Amino acid sequence: MGSHDLTDWREALPWPGPDAHKHARGRLGVVSGRALHTGAARLAARAGLRIGAGVVRVFCPPDAAPIIAPAIEAIMLEVFHSPESLAHGARDMDAVVIGPAAGVGDGTMMNVRALAETGAALVVDADALTSFEDLPGDLFASLDRDDVLTPHEGEFRRLFPGLLERGREAAAAEAARRSGAVVVLKGRETVIAAPDGRLAINPNGSPWLATAGSGDVLAGMIAGLAAQRMDSFDAARAAAWIHAEAAARFGPGLTADDLPKALPAVLAELYAARV
Structure with a gap:
């Protein structure tokens, strides 16, 4: 199935009904790094909350808790001490x-494997992708079709060496087939591929997204939509478009922490246009 016969992701966007409550709107978890590496998780968590997940919880190592706690309000915080306790918290x-x-490294690899047992849709990004550079088959064995990989080209080459020589679309399609998950190959024209053969190219890329942390926001947005039971391929398509639209509207001077704040205006227009 190519991009020409895909349904519009706008039709599948999850909006709360009159009887909605926070748990019905989806529960999103975000795993944080150590004490000096917490900003990326906070960006992803804020983005997931903004895009509509009803409950968002950051899971962090013990040393990061005193850093994160004063920096969040509507987001909850839970400490984990091992891959097993992370999986228990994320159940x-x-x-x-x-x-x-x-x-x-090995710690992140073990955390991914543990989370794969929870049944949650996983969005595997950044360091979690690089951690499996030498054992990509181990990563793929942990994934299913609801999970999403979000590599930039460098990360993609580490997991799928040689595939990019086929071109970005063919590479993403084969990567999705090989991994058994949705693949979001980021770039000026982000390519989104599903293991069942669906393929889409995001049409509205913005140069203002070339800033540290914008990918963390995108990961949180995809997961925030997936937490609301949106099909992972459609969630990735929707998030990529909304992410770029928010960036284009903000324009020069955009930093990643501006993006979650820029989402409501875009979402309001999509909500008003629904049929």
């Missing part, structure tokens, strides 16, 4: 982001 989550500033 009720509908979606989890892991990777932004998580740290590269």
Whole structure:
């Protein structure tokens, strides 16, 4: 299935009904890195909250808790001490982001494997992708079709060496087939591919997104929509477009922490235009 016969993701956007409550709107978890590496997780968590997840919880190592606690309000915080305690804490989550500033290495690999047992839709980003550079098959074995990989080209090459020589669209399609998950190959024209053959190219990329942390926001947005039971491929398409639209409207001077604040105006227009 190509992009020409895809349904419009706007039709699938999750909006709360009159009887909605926070738990019905989806529960999102975000895994933080160590004490000096907490900003990326906070960006992802804020973005997930803004895009409509009803409950957002950051899971952090013990040393990060005193840093994160004063920096969040509507977002909850929970400490984990091991991959097992992370999985226990995330057992009720509908979606989890892991990777932004998580740290590269065995610890992150074990956390990904543990989270894969929870049933949550995983958005695997940044350090979590790089951690599996030498064992990509281990990552793919942990994933299912509801999970999402969000590599930039450098991260993509580490997990799928040689594929980019086929071109970005063919590479993303094969990566989705090989991994069994949705692949979001980020760039000026972000390519989103599903393991069932669906493929889309995001049409509205913005140069203002070339700033530290914008990818963390995108990961949180995808997961925030997936937490609301949106199909992961559609969630990725929707998040990529909304992310770029928010950036384009803000324009020069954009930093990643502006993006969550820029989402309500875009969402309001989408809400008003629904049929």
